[in-house]
Amino acid sequence: MKVSVILAHPYKGSFNHAISDSVIQALKNNHHTVLSHDLYEEHFAPVLPSVELISDASGDKLVNLHQEEIKETDGIIIIHPNWWGQPPAILKGWVDRVLRQDIAYAFHEGDNGGGLPIGLLKAKAGVVFNT
Numbered sequence: 001m002k003v004s005v006i007l008a009h010p011y012k013g014s015f016n017h018a019i020s021d022s023v024i025q026a027l028k029n030n031h032h033t034v035l036s037h038d039l040y041e042e043h044f045a046p047v048l049p050s051v052e053l054i055s056d057a058s059g060d061k062l063v064n065l066h067q068e069e070i071k072e073t074d075g076i077i078i079i080h081p082n083w084w085g086q087p088p089a090i091l092k093g094w095v096d097r098v099l100r101q102d103i104a105y106a107f108h109e110g111d112n113g114g115g116l117p118i119g120l121l122k123a124k125a126g127v128v129f130n131t
Contacts, residue, residue: 002033004073004123008091010040016045019129021081035069041131046093056102072122084099087130095110 005024009016020036027034037044044062052058058067070076080087101107105117 002035002072003076003077004029004070005034005036005077006076006078006091007036007038008040008088008092008094010088014081015131016081016129018078019131023077023079023129035073037066039094044090044094044124046097047091048093048096052097052100056100058097060097062125067100067103069105070098070121070123074123074125076121076123076126078126078127080131082130125131 005020005027007016007020011017020038024034024036026066039046042062044066045060049059058064079090080091086092101113102120104119104121106113106120107113107117
């Protein structure tokens with residue numbers, strides 16, 4: 001099983017990092033392939049450029065890597081703190097830029113976004129650690 005682990009916490013000594021380390025080790029110990037991303041360490045750019053509003057593609061190589069990986073994973077694990085009742089902005093930006101139309105979902109032909117989306121992700125399981 002291929003699993004994506006997405007971590008969104010800036011402090012390496014955080015509880016979230018400890019959770020991430022434990023999750024990754026447990027997955028590897030059980031012979032899963034792990035695709036791990038620390039959004040802060042990677043300097044993921046969370047701001048959605050206006051060009052991405054009108055294009056299906058991103059010019060950002062890191063965004064493209066995340067999109068390709070997320071399409072192929074069997075499971076997704078997201079680890080983040082709860083700041084003021086919300087995840088960090090970097091994670092919201094990751095969702096906006098990576099889980100896009102034609103990556104994570106699509107609409108029926110002729111539907112311009114008014115109907116129900118069709119899920120495109122291979123992953124059938126997800127876990128969120130929100131501390």
